[in-house]
Amino acid sequence: MKPFDYVRPGERSSAHEAARDGGRYVAGGTNLIDLMKLEVMTPDTLVDISRLDLDGIETVDGGLRIGATLTNSDLAADPRVRRDYPVLARALLAGASGQLRNKATTGGNLLQRTRCPYFYDTDTNCNKRTPGSGCAAIGGETRNHAVLGASEHCIALHPSDMAVALRALDATVEVEGPDGAPREIALPDLYRLPGATPHIETSLAPGDLITAVRLPAPSGDRQVYRKVRDRASYAFALLSVGAVLRMENGRIAQAALAFGGLAPQPWRDREVEALLTAETPSDALFEKAGEVLLAKADPPPGAAFKLPLTKRVLKAVLTEATQ
Amino acid sequence: MKLSFAVNGRKQSLDLDPRVTLLDALRDHVGLSGSKKGCDHGQCGACTVLVNGRRINACLSLAVMHEGDEVTTVEGLARDGPSALQAAFVEHDGMQCGYCTPGQICSATAMLEEVAAGWPSHVSADLTSKVELTQDELRERMSGNLCRCSCYPGINAAIGQVATEVPAEEETAD
Ligand SMILES: Cc1cc2nc3c(=O)[nH]c(=O)nc-3n(C[C@H](O)[C@H](O)[C@H](O)COP(=O)(O)OP(=O)(O)OC[C@H]3O[C@@H](n4cnc5c(N)ncnc54)[C@H](O)[C@@H]3O)c2cc1C
Ligand code: FES
Ligand code: FES
Numbered sequence: 001m002k003p004f005d006y007v008r009p010g011e012r013s014s015a016h017e018a019a020r021d022g023g024r025y026v027a028g029g030t031n032l033i034d035l036m037k038l039e040v041m042t043p044d045t046l047v048d049i050s051r052l053d054l055d056g057i058e059t060v061d062g063g064l065r066i067g068a069t070l071t072n073s074d075l076a077a078d079p080r081v082r083r084d085y086p087v088l089a090r091a092l093l094a095g096a097s098g099q100l101r102n103k104a105t106t107g108g109n110l111l112q113r114t115r116c117p118y119f120y121d122t123d124t125n126c127n128k129r130t131p132g133s134g135c136a137a138i139g140g141e142t143r144n145h146a147v148l149g150a151s152e153h154c155i156a157l158h159p160s161d162m163a164v165a166l167r168a169l170d171a172t173v174e175v176e177g178p179d180g181a182p183r184e185i186a187l188p189d190l191y192r193l194p195g196a197t198p199h200i201e202t203s204l205a206p207g208d209l210i211t212a213v214r215l216p217a218p219s220g221d222r223q224v225y226r227k228v229r230d231r232a233s234y235a236f237a238l239l240s241v242g243a244v245l246r247m248e249n250g251r252i253a254q255a256a257l258a259f260g261g262l263a264p265q266p267w268r269d270r271e272v273e274a275l276l277t278a279e280t281p282s283d284a285l286f287e288k289a290g291e292v293l294l295a296k297a298d299p300p301p302g303a304a305f306k307l308p309l310t311k312r313v314l315k316a317v318l319t320e321a322t323q
Numbered sequence: 324m325k326l327s328f329a330v331n332g333r334k335q336s337l338d339l340d341p342r343v344t345l346l347d348a349l350r351d352h353v354g355l356s357g358s359k360k361g362c363d364h365g366q367c368g369a370c371t372v373l374v375n376g377r378r379i380n381a382c383l384s385l386a387v388m389h390e391g392d393e394v395t396t397v398e399g400l401a402r403d404g405p406s407a408l409q410a411a412f413v414e415h416d417g418m419q420c421g422y423c424t425p426g427q428i429c430s431a432t433a434m435l436e437e438v439a440a441g442w443p444s445h446v447s448a449d450l451t452s453k454v455e456l457t458q459d460e461l462r463e464r465m466s467g468n469l470c471r472c473s474c475y476p477g478i479n480a481a482i483g484q485v486a487t488e489v490p491a492e493e494e495t496a497d
């Protein structure tokens with residue numbers, strides 16, 4: 001690990017100040033410290049935000065306001081989340097391990113970096129790690145790389161389960177700039193597709209502090225999270241689907257579908273949702289949804305298996321959610 | 324950097340480079356070698372310790388982040404002799420080489436508390452009802468602890484026995 005300074009501010013204003021001087025925030029540390037050990041990330045100063053009093057969770061306007069440093073365990077165990085946002089509780093519980101969830105936080109989970117093995121291996125080229133160096137994944141081992149939204153510069157996935165559920169739930173993110181100015185960002189606007197600048201992953205500026213995630217009142221009572229992985233537990237998703245659905249008189253009145261393991265960010269496709277809306281559930285409809293979702297898919301060779309897998313899993317999830 | 328925290332009930336004051344992980348601080352600076360380093364990347368659970376009663380991977384946490392915390396290692400679980408889980412691991416042969424054992428036992432200790440608090444898991448059919456610690460639940464909740472010797476049958480039997488001996492407290496979450 002490269003040497004660094006460590007500061008632990010007791011209040012937000014001092015955290016902002018440390019960030020203005022170039023500090024990087026650390027919350028649970030389960031991703032950042034890992035990457036620092038490998039010298040993939042080499043901050044000069046760590047600003048520990050774990051004692052900033054950002055770990056609350058409260059009901060606001062019929063929805064929830066989830067503190068940035070609340071742990072993934074506490075969020076998944078919250079009675080309101082278990083009752084009203086089961087897709088979120090399920091996504092959290094499908095991620096990592098009991099130990100990791102006790103440290104992982106809301107903000108850190110959203111901003112965790114890709115698990116692309118080439119990003120981790122400093123002996124290989126990676127445009128995300130070293131802009132302009134090339135992408136060793138392209139033409140390499142691509143079993144768990146993106147089939148949608150990738151570019152010729154980067155085919156890495158976003159690995160979070162939690163973010164997939166938040167995307168289906170139309171979450172927004174509360175942010176404070178290093179000058180302390182607050183703003184709110186809709187989750188889709190937080191993440192950026194790789195394009196020619198895969199090292200720029202979000203719309204956050206240096207020193208921006210995520211303070212909370214906001215969830216609107218749940219719009220659908222049928223919620224499903226399904227994750228497919230190489231082993232039954234403690235593994236990242238090959239594919240995951242978060243579904244929030246409302247049925248009226250035997251028809252799909254509203255459908256929000258978010259996908260993990262497919263793209264560089266939790267993926268949503270309004271065309272697929274529009275296709276399902278006002279329709280009566282049927283296998284043919286669900287198969288059509290899969291076709292539309294993957295119409296623009298361009299999988300690297302190793303990830304071609306994800307196309308049939310996605311169609312089957314989507315059909316199963318929609319069947320379960322509309323029963 | 325100065326750090327004070329409690330390890331197994333005893334106050335420790337250390338002066339550490341901020342790069343030192345909690346795991347290395349416990350092993351190399353406090354002198355408690357019970358917690359093990361398997362992968363050093365959060366992937367195996369050998370380093371599991373309890374911080375303020377919760378299980379975490381000590382390898383992915385910096386020691387300096389634990390100012391004022393109460394840390395319990397496998398050594399601290401034995402009070403007037405081995406804890407119920409420690410004894411059950413011996414009784415059920417829940418180990419071969421023993422390298423993963425401290426992590427397994429720390430993890431299981433906190434896992435039983437999580438069950439008592441009513442925390443659901445990935446395999447819970449219902450997120451809101453009381454948790455029954457079936458073998459499926461037990462395996463899922465312990466999936467953060469790998470055993471390279473594959474002693475899972477003994478490990479599961481040991482934890483299962485203690486789980487039934489110590490009845491879960493009244494569920495606290497609704
Ligand atoms: C073995 C292993 C298995 C895993 N499996 C899964 C899995 O199956 N599914 C899954 O979803 N995840 C998985 N994870 C990843 C885990 O969920 C993340 O490491 C965790 O959520 C990160 O949260 P943290 O608080 O520890 O972040 P940190 O490591 O503290 O921070 C991560 C990044 O976010 C930034 N940051 C943190 N908080 C803020 C904030 N409030 N404002 C601005 N910036 C901030 C930091 O600067 C850093 O860049 C796994 C991790 C490991 C090690
Ligand atoms: S040594 Fe910490 S998880 Fe493997
Ligand atoms: S007993 Fe050898 S690793 Fe578990």
